[in-house]
Amino acid sequence: MRDLLVEWLSAAGYSVRTPAVADVEPSVDSDLVIVDVYMPRQEGLQRLRAVKVANPKTPVIAISGQFRPGLVGSPAVAEALGVEQVIAKPFSRSDLLAAVHGVIGPP
16 A cells, blocks of 8 residues: 555655654654554554654544545544544545645645
8 A cells, every 4th residue: 555655646746755664753844644544453543643743733644444435535534533634445546646635735
């Protein structure tokens, strides 16, 4: 999934960095963090909270296969999680790019 996100975002002109799996602190100049909320063998919600604590001003998009299918951009779910945008898996390239563009604008 990570490689696909990098491919889609890079092809659209965004500069993408992928931190180590355990790293919750993106670079100081990060414009956006995308977090998979319910990851196997990892505590996705704890990771999400850690990212928000470490980077309170950095916008976050939460993705998950546990969200209701077709859920893209639900303000209520985003607010409940404390993120700017949510996307349910599976999602399309256009869903991802629309969410990123909506949060941080064009590349």
